[in-house]
Amino acid sequence: MRKREYMLGNAAIARGIVEGGGQVICGYPGTPSSEIIGTLAAMEERNFHVEWSVNEKVALEVAAGAAMTGVRSVVTMKHVGLNVAADPLMTLAYTGVEGSMIIIVADDPSCHSSQNEQDTRRYSQFSLIPCLDPSSPQEAKDMIPYAFKISNRLQIPVIFRPTTRVSHGKSDIEIGPVNGERPVADFRKDLERWVMVPKNARIRHPRLLELQKDILRELKNSPWNELEIHEGARVGIIASGIASVYAKEAIIRKGIDASFLKIGTYPVPENSIRTILEDTDRIIVFEEMEAVVEEQVRIIAQEAGSNVEIIGKIKGPVPRIFELNTDICADVLAEVLGLERNDVPADTGEDFDYDACRIELPMRPPVMCPGCSHRATFHAMKKVFGKDAIFPSDIGCYTLGIQSGTVDTTLCMGGSITVASGMYQAGEKRPICCSIGDSTFFHTGMNGLLNAIYNKADITVTIVDNRITAMTGHQPNPGMGRLATGEETVEVSLEALCRGMGAGFVETVDPYDLERTEEVFKRAKDYKGTSVVITRQLCVIDAKRSGIRRKPFVIDAEKCVGCRLCVNLGCPAIEFDASTGKASVNSMCTGCGVCARLCRFDAIAEVKK
Amino acid sequence: MSAGGISLFDLVIAGVGGQGTILASDIIGRAAVKEDMPVRAAETHGMAQRGGSVVNHIRLGCELGSMIPVKSADVLLALEPSEALRYLEYLSDDGVVIVNTDPILPVTVTSGLCTYPGVDAIIKKLEKEHEVKAFNATGLAKEAGHPQSMNVVMVGAVSDYLPVSIDTIVECVRELVPPKTIDINVRAFDMGRSVIQV
Numbered sequence: 046m047r048k049r050e051y052m053l054g055n056a057a058i059a060r061g062i063v064e065g066g067g068q069v070i071c072g073y074p075g076t077p078s079s080e081i082i083g084t085l086a087a088m089e090e091r092n093f094h095v096e097w098s099v100n101e102k103v104a105l106e107v108a109a110g111a112a113m114t115g116v117r118s119v120v121t122m123k124h125v126g127l128n129v130a131a132d133p134l135m136t137l138a139y140t141g142v143e144g145s146m147i148i149i150v151a152d153d154p155s156c157h158s159s160q161n162e163q164d165t166r167r168y169s170q171f172s173l174i175p176c177l178d179p180s181s182p183q184e185a186k187d188m189i190p191y192a193f194k195i196s197n198r199l200q201i202p203v204i205f206r207p208t209t210r211v212s213h214g215k216s217d218i219e220i221g222p223v224n225g226e227r228p229v230a231d232f233r234k235d236l237e238r239w240v241m242v243p244k245n246a247r248i249r250h251p252r253l254l255e256l257q258k259d260i261l262r263e264l265k266n267s268p269w270n271e272l273e274i275h276e277g278a279r280v281g282i283i284a285s286g287i288a289s290v291y292a293k294e295a296i297i298r299k300g301i302d303a304s305f306l307k308i309g310t311y312p313v314p315e316n317s318i319r320t321i322l323e324d325t326d327r328i329i330v331f332e333e334m335e336a337v338v339e340e341q342v343r344i345i346a347q348e349a350g351s352n353v354e355i356i357g358k359i360k361g362p363v364p365r366i367f368e369l370n371t372d373i374c375a376d377v378l379a380e381v382l383g384l385e386r387n388d389v390p391a392d393t394g395e396d397f398d399y400d401a402c403r404i405e406l407p408m409r410p411p412v413m414c415p416g417c418s419h420r421a422t423f424h425a426m427k428k429v430f431g432k433d434a435i436f437p438s439d440i441g442c443y444t445l446g447i448q449s450g451t452v453d454t455t456l457c458m459g460g461s462i463t464v465a466s467g468m469y470q471a472g473e474k475r476p477i478c479c480s481i482g483d484s485t486f487f488h489t490g491m492n493g494l495l496n497a498i499y500n501k502a503d504i505t506v507t508i509v510d511n512r513i514t515a516m517t518g519h520q521p522n523p524g525m526g527r528l529a530t531g532e533e534t535v536e537v538s539l540e541a542l543c544r545g546m547g548a549g550f551v552e553t554v555d556p557y558d559l560e561r562t563e564e565v566f567k568r569a570k571d572y573k574g575t576s577v578v579i580t581r582q583l584c585v586i587d588a589k590r591s592g593i594r595r596k597p598f599v600i601d602a603e604k605c606v607g608c609r610l611c612v613n614l615g616c617p618a619i620e621f622d623a624s625t626g627k628a629s630v631n632s633m634c635t636g637c638g639v640c641a642r643l644c645r646f647d648a649i650a651e652v653k654k
Numbered sequence: 655m656s657a658g659g660i661s662l663f664d665l666v667i668a669g670v671g672g673q674g675t676i677l678a679s680d681i682i683g684r685a686a687v688k689e690d691m692p693v694r695a696a697e698t699h700g701m702a703q704r705g706g707s708v709v710n711h712i713r714l715g716c717e718l719g720s721m722i723p724v725k726s727a728d729v730l731l732a733l734e735p736s737e738a739l740r741y742l743e744y745l746s747d748d749g750v751v752i753v754n755t756d757p758i759l760p761v762t763v764t765s766g767l768c769t770y771p772g773v774d775a776i777i778k779k780l781e782k783e784h785e786v787k788a789f790n791a792t793g794l795a796k797e798a799g800h801p802q803s804m805n806v807v808m809v810g811a812v813s814d815y816l817p818v819s820i821d822t823i824v825e826c827v828r829e830l831v832p833p834k835t836i837d838i839n840v841r842a843f844d845m846g847r848s849v850i851q852v
Binding site: 049050051053076077157158181210213214215216217287290291293294297298370371372375404405406407408409410411412413414442445448518609612613615616617619620621623 | 659660670671679680683684686687690691692693694695696697698699704705706707712718719720721723724736737739740759760761762763764765766767768769770771775776779
């Protein structure tokens with residue numbers, strides 16, 4: 046028996062990249078994709094280049110350049126990252142690649158950690174680039190070496206699309222052999238292929254359409270599509286990716302006799318769909334999010350003149366939103382086939398009928414950590430700019446400031462400075478102060494700042510610089526002087542960068558120093574033009590890991606008058622006892638001291654040892 | 655209960671981000687794989703880790719999806735009392751709740767927005783329909799040497815229900831906890847296990 050290891054889906058994907066002989070791997074962090082590069086960068090011995098790039102467009106282009114030289118490259122990102130990288134994606138389909146290239150895009154149905162739940166399979170249809178859709182961590186690992194092979198054979202990149210339950214699932218994984226063969230980078234000049242001026246693009250587009258037949262032929266024989274015809278069964282079930290395991294379990298639980306087609310590739314296997322249509326009266330299609338497979342089944346049925354009834358999400362009852370699960374699949378089967386239902390409500394990830402318990406459970410939303418400097422920044426920001434001010438924000442831990450009243454908009458990565466500018470240009474008279482993290486600023490915030498300065502937007506831009514990409518699991522970024530692998534590199538200066546783009550007001554403060562932070566915010570607010578305030582303080586998790594220890598604080602119950610000023614900071618380390626009417630500090634305190642600076646009664650002090 | 659032909663044992667682990675639910679499910683999953691069992695697990699990462707409510711599903715002897723259907727878990731292992739109630743819907747009618755009685759108040763409570771139900775009321779509610787094993791695992795962890803070993807106390811508490819040998823689980827505790835804390839965690843495991851004698 047081969048060796049089996051218990052692994053996270055993303056670690057299994059990383060293992061697949063090693064087994065397939067990946068040579069250049071880049072990406073931008075984004076839940077649920079981040080651990081793929083994290084795993085590769087943490088390996089002690091490597092014979093590949095691995096990097097955190099500054100954004101997904103950059104990462105996809107770096108991988109494309111590598112694949113143009115004939116080597117094997119991979120780019121990783123979350124679903125919304127592909128929007129940023131969509132420009133090179135669409136034209137890369139025309140040029141294709143010389144070596145091989147995998148575009149890993151992790152989807153997040155149910156928005157566990159995302160601003161939307163878009164379906165990457167639509168990008169596959171849109172760009173005419175084939176897509177693989179794994180149903181388990183093992184299949185995800187096994188698909189990667191296969192994807193390298195077909196990408197090279199077809200000379201086109203391959204999209205690989207795990208979902209949250211594959212990337213953040215764990216499973217026993219059978220390890221495979223490593224492909225030791227290493228193509229050598231050797232870029233061959235070929236203007237008609239690599240220079241997409243209109244003349245050449247007009248040649249490459251029909252060629253891409255012609256290539257679709259080869260793609261179909263290649264995928265048709267792949268092991269990722271499996272057809273089981275049950276003799277005599279009049280019901281057929283078609284399910285793709287992770288939905289296929291939910292559907293399988295629902296079929297077993299309900300004791301249904303049905304033919305089954307599991308789909309793991311796009312374009313879909315037309316011949317298998319035709320076969321299952323011929324053998325059944327009714328087809329039920331299970332897939333998460335968009336009706337990609339269902340639409341193809343309907344087209345194929347129409348072409349074949351089939352009268353089979355096709356049931357999915359276009360007309361219902363399969364939901365088009367959120368993740369599917371075994372319960373939802375079982376209820377759909379029960380409804381369609383007239384069986385007894387369990388009537389389980391759709392699981393949106395957290396909802397639970399608390400009332401049914403007759404006990405009201407307190408909400409437990411994710412919050413900023415005890416001692417997080419963003420909390421201090423937001424406190425000072427709100428105090429100086431006032432409740433009426435507008436606070437556009439961005440994507441990162443600081444989005445959790447939604448509870449502090451300083452996050453009024455969150456659109457997309459880098460969408461804070463630009464939205465603030467638009468509000469100002471629209472004639473909004475209230476003060477506008479936006480917030481953006483260090484990594485998000487390097488990602489796409491920089492362009493927005495350049496635009497704001499150039500077009501004279503009178504706004505304040507706060508770069509909340511905790512010197513790490515925290516929300517996605519602490520990846521390094523260009524402001525830290527450290528590469529993905531831990532190696533030292535140039536430390537990019539946010540101040541020099543902002544001044545270089547023409548900012549006339551750039552000030553840096555330690556947000557734990559509330560008085561000075563407020564003073565700087567006041568001057569930034571009064572400044573005519575685009576002002577930049579950089580609030581710099583290490584992420585508390587990272588500070589703890591690097592050995593920084595601060596003495597915790599304590600509240601003197603004698604002096605506490607119960608004004609709740611410290612409680613209103615929303616720090617998990619501060620509790621309020623309604624019976625005594627006093628606040629206290631619990632064991633979670635990290636010693637930032639912000640509450641002590643805030644207290645008007647001198648009741649909070651460092652613990653003396 | 656975990657249904658025949660689908661899964662041997664379905665376990666839901668609920669808790670609060672930072673309590674070590676992932677390490678707890680890693681110990682169990684790894685132990686089962688060592689004994690040649692297929693395992694499927696689902697974890698909460700990302701946004702929900704920041705002190706939010708977290709839930710892990712872990713299915714031993716399963717080759718299908720990682721998500722346990724409602725009313726199917728054999729055991730609900732709750733590292734925090736209110737989180738036991740939050741995920742109770744997953745427990746089968748004849749399933750067992752093993753719950754740490756030490757509460758962690760969410761910010762919504764410490765700041766006075768919501769109230770935290772009494773721990774006794776929570777246990778009473780759980781006991782209405784299920785067999786409940788409730789004890790202060792955080793207290794035991796402190797006795798073992800460190801409050802952070804509470805997750806391993808809870809792994810010890812569930813260990814006799816699992817279709818995996820105790821030796822293999824202890825071996826995985828040793829492999830997965832930080833090397834300096836092995837003695838504390840093995841002690842924590844034993845204390846958790848002796849509280850619940852099946």
